[in-house]
Amino acid sequence: MADAKETLIPAEENSFRLEAYLARGGYEAARKTLLSMQPGQVMDEVKKANLRGRGGAGFPAGSKWAFVPKADDQPKYLCVNADEGEPGTFKDRAIMTRNPHLLLEGIVLTCYAVGIHTAVIYVRGEYESIARRLEQAIGEAGLKGFLGADVFGTGFGLEVYVHRGAGAYICGEETALLESVEGKRGWPRLRPPFPASIGLFRAPTVINNVETIANVPLIFRYGAEAFVAQGLPRDGGTRVFGVSGAVKKPGLYELPVGTSLRKIIYDWAGGPAEGQGIKAIVPGGLSAPFLTPDEIDVPMDYESLAHIKSMLGSAAVIVIGDRTPIIDVLRIVARFYAHESCGQCTPCRVGTTWISKTADRIAAGGGVPGDLDLIRRLAEGMKGKTLCPMGDAAAFPVLSMVGKFGRELEETISRRAE
């Protein structure tokens, strides 16, 4: 086994090639595990590692898998969510571009643990070259017997398919993703039933984010204890923080779960861009409530961020410089959700567009007293009242902007109304 510790996004050139992955010790963890462990033990190990979902909601992966019925008499599916549509998020594309076999090895382990023989990687439409790279990797792994009818000679069968989306944000929502794979319009499903009991093609289905699955081989390579030790006791491992916006060194930084936001921005991303201060920070993808600069010392893990009423989400950090008027941020955020609302349920369909139109009006100088209260009421009308989490996703950033930057917005309204 190679000495250097495997990372989700290796720096070496051609890191995506099978030979390179094998040279780094790739597929050894899966081989050993499949030859020596029972599926139940595999699941227990993942539970022990406290691997939480990297897609946004942070649900513990092991528990999610345990919801799937054990019986082997019906088809079950794994859907790997590679739709990566959350604004600010660009980690999965890097993992898939530079380490596709790590993802495939994770798929092998996950499917073995849950008793799944068919996996689908749902890749967002824009990631055309990534889809090709994944297909190539699947072909290579199949030739080696890492996938296919007889994985590692154990008799365990596993087919992996790449399915490309068509560019809708909502298809990253797990049930809309299932509809899309089934060839239907990407509309979220009413829950219950949850995908673990009725999912893809009405069969029990596990849906996990790319980064979540890519972490699974590391648990087996280095052990669950090491995985936990790397992060926090209840939130193990590392996160790939994607920093963008008004910083000197935007990019992806794989750091332990719980690293402070200040450290990420100042120590790794080089601090705010030249000549600017920080006005606001999005800590976990656009759907996360905005933070103010005085909240910058928060440790970046699910619970710490929930404690200050924000969320870790996809761990995409967007830094907004102090030269940026908040009304412009509000306008752009609102326009994104209005554009991406699927149109199925009322509050999101109408609420997102209404907020967007109101923000546009304010930005154009047509603000009137009461506009902020109206926006707050509209966002409250969506929060927790929509069919899928998108209503919350659209409401959270808006509510936090109106709440935390209300004075600036009020000034905008009164100044432009003069």
Add this chain to the structure above:
Amino acid sequence: MVTIQIDGQTLQVPPGTTVLKAAEKIGVLIPRYCYHPAFEPEGSCRMCLVEIEDLPKLDLACSTVVREGMTVWTSTPKVLQARQEVLGFFLADHPLDCPICDKAGECFLQIYYDQHGRYASRFLETKEKKKKKVPIGKDLLLDRERCILCTRCVRFLCRVTGTGELGVFERGVKAEIGIDEGAPVANNYSGNLVDICPVGAITDRDFRFKTRVWFLENRRSICPRCSRGCNIVIQSICGYPLPGNERRVYRIVPAENPDVNGYWMCDLGRSGYHDIEDNRLDAIAVKGEGAAAGQPLSWESALKGLVSDVRAAAAFGRPPRLGLILSSFLTNEELEASRRLFVESLGAKHVFFADPAPGKADGLLLTADRAPNRRGAQMAGFEPKPPDLVGLSESVDLLLVFGPHILDHVPVEEAARAFGKIRRTYLLAAHRSALDEVAEVVLPTAVPAEKQGSFTNTNGLKQHFERALKPSRGRRAEGAILAGLAAELNVKLD
């Protein structure tokens, strides 16, 4: 049974019941748009949110299944506010063209705004412009500005007819109902889309701009256009705002009956209101009389003539020289009266039926048999088959024909030749036909909507119905004619 509490009332419901249905049991009607009892819960309109104790968020009444000990509140401030918010979202882009909308008066945007809204609108932006008159097939027009995207129409066409003509196109606030190019709604159940549309988005050209729904009188009846016996509501106006005492039927809609038609009816039955309004016989006609003299003939003299003709035909003893061509459009009661009077009392032997030629069953509700009561005729002991007119014309002196459907079996010339050989022929019919010129006496009768009685449907289910409409002046129900005849001949019918 599961014990739950709704708004402080304790009740027991079977496991698997939804909160919405449980609430209905105690008379609590939770507002809803996308939910329709014929379909699985959709959960998209968000109108039925209720508060369930121990849950952090409001939850859907339409899809949440009761749990033992569950406590539900349907009218807390939180719930009322959520309802107002959802209504506010629906009405933000709504064109508010109620004054020219056919749904006004039975529109659930109006009804729920009245019950749960009553807020002042805060919408200051430009409304979405959409197409307001999109033909989507048959006589249906779609108004996309009024549409609230509940998708009941889409789901009806997927799950009931299986034809799937409508779908949702575009996304977000631009999302709209539509058809694929060149593939309009073309099934026999399209009218149901108008009924299940909770707003004025889908309307029928046949009803558009004809009247306002609050003038309509709703009376139940049974559809006579096939042997299914679909339960219907006949919607009519008699008098104001029509001039004088004018009566007009505007629409027929299905009445819910889980044993027969569920919530639906077919387009053929729906267009049956034309049978009530159009092409009706409205005056007694006797060949060579009346019309020439310019005098309408009275029912008294016509019935007097009928009585003496029947007496004359029976005067030769038994069997009388009397022929009957009955119809499966007659009610069980009318058929029974015919049997007692003509068969039992007078001993008539020449009893036949003339019904419409069979059509095509569509596998859903519409049956091949296009008369409502053939099963009833069979169960009353009749053999409903058409006569050999040539043979019949030689055996009788008096022929009573109920309805014009003998023409579905023989050409009018053949009927005319046969009728010509019979001393006296009566046609008792509701609608004009070529037979009017052939029969010697024509008596205008009532249609089923103007009668009370019962039909026995194709499955043997006997369904009673009340009179939905008063027969207009000059027409009489066959039952009344038979009763008058029986009284004159001293025959007891019951």
